[in-house]
Amino acid sequence: MKKIVDLLQEEISKAFEKAGYDAKYAKVTVSNRPDLCQYQCNGAMPAAKEYHKAPIQIAGDIVEAVGDSSTFKEIAAQAPGFINMVVSDEFIADYINKMNESETFGCDKTDEPKTIVIDYGGANVAKPLHVGHLRSAVIGESIKRTARFLGHKVIGDVHLGDWGLQIGLIITELSKRKPELVYFDESYEGEYPKEAPFTMADLEEIYPYATGRSKEDPAYKEEAQQATAELQSGRKGYLALWQHIINVSVADLRKIYTKLNVEFDLWKKESDAQPYIPDMVQYMKDGGYAHIDDGALVVDVKEESDTKEIPPCMILKSNGATLYNTTDLATIVERRKLFDPDKIIYVVDKRQSLYFEQVFRCARKTKIIGDDVDLIFVGFGTMNGKDGKPFKTRDGGVLRLEQLLKDVNDQVLEKMKDRDMDEASMADTAAKISLAAIKYGDLSNQASKDYVFDVDRFTSFEGNTGPYILYTIVRTKSLLAKVADNNITIDDSVKIAAPDNKSETDVMLALSKWSETVQAAYEEQAPHKICQFVYELSDAFNKFYHENKIVTNEDAAVRESYIKLSRLVGRVLEKAIDLLGLEAPEKM
Ligand code: ARG
Numbered sequence: 001m002k003k004i005v006d007l008l009q010e011e012i013s014k015a016f017e018k019a020g021y022d023a024k025y026a027k028v029t030v031s032n033r034p035d036l037c038q039y040q041c042n043g044a045m046p047a048a049k050e051y052h053k054a055p056i057q058i059a060g061d062i063v064e065a066v067g068d069s070s071t072f073k074e075i076a077a078q079a080p081g082f083i084n085m086v087v088s089d090e091f092i093a094d095y096i097n098k099m100n101e102s103e104t105f106g107c108d109k110t111d112e113p114k115t116i117v118i119d120y121g122g123a124n125v126a127k128p129l130h131v132g133h134l135r136s137a138v139i140g141e142s143i144k145r146t147a148r149f150l151g152h153k154v155i156g157d158v159h160l161g162d163w164g165l166q167i168g169l170i171i172t173e174l175s176k177r178k179p180e181l182v183y184f185d186e187s188y189e190g191e192y193p194k195e196a197p198f199t200m201a202d203l204e205e206i207y208p209y210a211t212g213r214s215k216e217d218p219a220y221k222e223e224a225q226q227a228t229a230e231l232q233s234g235r236k237g238y239l240a241l242w243q244h245i246i247n248v249s250v251a252d253l254r255k256i257y258t259k260l261n262v263e264f265d266l267w268k269k270e271s272d273a274q275p276y277i278p279d280m281v282q283y284m285k286d287g288g289y290a291h292i293d294d295g296a297l298v299v300d301v302k303e304e305s306d307t308k309e310i311p312p313c314m315i316l317k318s319n320g321a322t323l324y325n326t327t328d329l330a331t332i333v334e335r336r337k338l339f340d341p342d343k344i345i346y347v348v349d350k351r352q353s354l355y356f357e358q359v360f361r362c363a364r365k366t367k368i369i370g371d372d373v374d375l376i377f378v379g380f381g382t383m384n385g386k387d388g389k390p391f392k393t394r395d396g397g398v399l400r401l402e403q404l405l406k407d408v409n410d411q412v413l414e415k416m417k418d419r420d421m422d423e424a425s426m427a428d429t430a431a432k433i434s435l436a437a438i439k440y441g442d443l444s445n446q447a448s449k450d451y452v453f454d455v456d457r458f459t460s461f462e463g464n465t466g467p468y469i470l471y472t473i474v475r476t477k478s479l480l481a482k483v484a485d486n487n488i489t490i491d492d493s494v495k496i497a498a499p500d501n502k503s504e505t506d507v508m509l510a511l512s513k514w515s516e517t518v519q520a521a522y523e524e525q526a527p528h529k530i531c532q533f534v535y536e537l538s539d540a541f542n543k544f545y546h547e548n549k550i551v552t553n554e555d556a557a558v559r560e561s562y563i564k565l566s567r568l569v570g571r572v573l574e575k576a577i578d579l580l581g582l583e584a585p586e587k588m
Pocket residue numbers: 119121122123124159160161328346348
């Protein structure tokens with residue numbers, strides 16, 4: 001289904017041609033002065049240069065050529081040469097009825113489905129999930145759902161960090177605490193125990209302890225690095241411990257991601273790319289892409305046009321060890337082999353942008369990926385506390401994601417304590433509201449910007465917040481429940497009538513932006529555009545709700561039309577929040 005701007009553009013193009021001007025000037029956009037008009041065309045200004053006429057004269061010619069059209073309520077030339085448009089009530093209502101009849105509310109599926117891998121989440125095993133990983137999970141999930149809604153084949157991969165120093169640190173600390181474990185006995189030939197010698201809680205204590213100690217004690221750090229290298233070169237006992245760490249951590253991570261309504265199609269890990277490394281390294285050497293620099297194997301990725309220093313991409317350290325880069329490059333090789341993607345999107349902290357620039361350039365230069373594959377880095381900003389510094393616990397520690405979820409949930413429960421609801425519905429409702437508070441609070445900001453995580457504001461039921469959006473959806477649901485209680489049935493053939501007041505027109509105009517919003521959110525990897533849409537629509541709907549009698553309207557035709565419109569608003573909002581990874585409760 002065509003977007004409103006496209007429909008208008010077609011009509012304006014015809015007018016340009018009819019008046020003897022090139023239709024390339026007929027671009028129509030949503031007005032940036034909604035107080036004056038709804039849509040506008042500024043093409044008379046550039047056209048004035050070509051035709052050596054005053055822009056206002058051209059704009060006047062276009063308005064005259066449009067003539068008496070049923071599309072517009074008003075169309076006027078405005079100095080110095082704007083063409084301002086207000087669409088007719090019938091035109092907008094017709095568009096809304098078409099949206100209502102479409103399963104996707106008029107948002108067309110793509111004609112060219114792409115295969116897209118989304119690398120998001122990026123948690124590290126053995127480390128508790130902390131707020132730094134929240135953004136990746138939340139933003140990536142929305143990008144994934146949006147692309148899928150448009151008909152693309154999307155594969156979401158959590159890409160767990162499981163191959164770095166954190167494992168060496170745990171192995172080292174464990175070897176001090178429990179040297180008797182068979183994993184440390186190099187001569188041991190038997191089977192290793194099925195049961196892990198630690199729990200998630202143990203790991204959560206061991207890891208920070210070992211990190212702290214390695215910072216103070218160089219010998220300890222070296223031991224951990226050595227253990228990491230031995231793990232990576234296949235020491236059996238260490239591999240068995242590593243497997244235990246993964247099993248214990250993944251079980252825990254699954255629980256938390258489920259709570260966050262984040263679902264990965266793949267639970268791949270950095271280590272899964274290891275088998276691809278030897279061939280890749282050989283290929284880079286054979287192709288003359290990589291050379292030895294100070295003992296290390298590197299690929300130069302500088303370009304003439306660079307204005308800042310882009311260091312070479314290191315493939316192997318002088319001791320032969322692989323790096324984060326190596327794994328990411330090998331993962332590209334792996335993904336290409338397994339999925340042949342058209343696009344790989346990485347949703348990672350923007351502080352890794354230089355790193356990804358190196359990796360992408362290296363992948364292109366060495367041709368491990370073709371030029372037809374897009375590599376996209378979606379770098380997100382930091383989540384700060386109210387003091388403007390990275391979000392921490394009160395005592396300055398790193399806040400665990402689970403704790404954050406619980407704190408927000410407690411706050412929501414407190415707000416709802418006088419609601420008349422049984423315990424189970426209360427728990428379910430509070431969980432949905434807190435998730436909306438957290439995720440919407442995050443997603444409503446442009447991803448690349450830092451933002452302040454303000455629990456009080458995010459959990460508020462008013463303003464541009466997740467709970468406010470859910471509240472609006474619940475309002476549409478209770479309205480429909482009332483319709484059912486009053487035995488009002490509405491025939492499918494009933495159309496939504498042309499709007500009879502401004503608040504209704506505003507609801508329709510907000511609704512009509514659905515397909516361009518979803519399209520833009522997909523193309524620009526910008527979930528905040530969906531948030532803007534839901535906020536604008538919610539606001540328009542609440543105003544309409546307050547200013548009009550809906551279920552109790554005495555005029556049956558008006559009542560039915562209003563109810564139908566309200567139902568459409570509810571359905572569109574629910575779909576929109578689904579694309580954000582949220583769900584609405586039945587009551588609030
Ligand atoms: N595990 C990494 C971290 O915590 C994020 C992984 C991002 N994805 C990637 N392909 N490098 O920083």
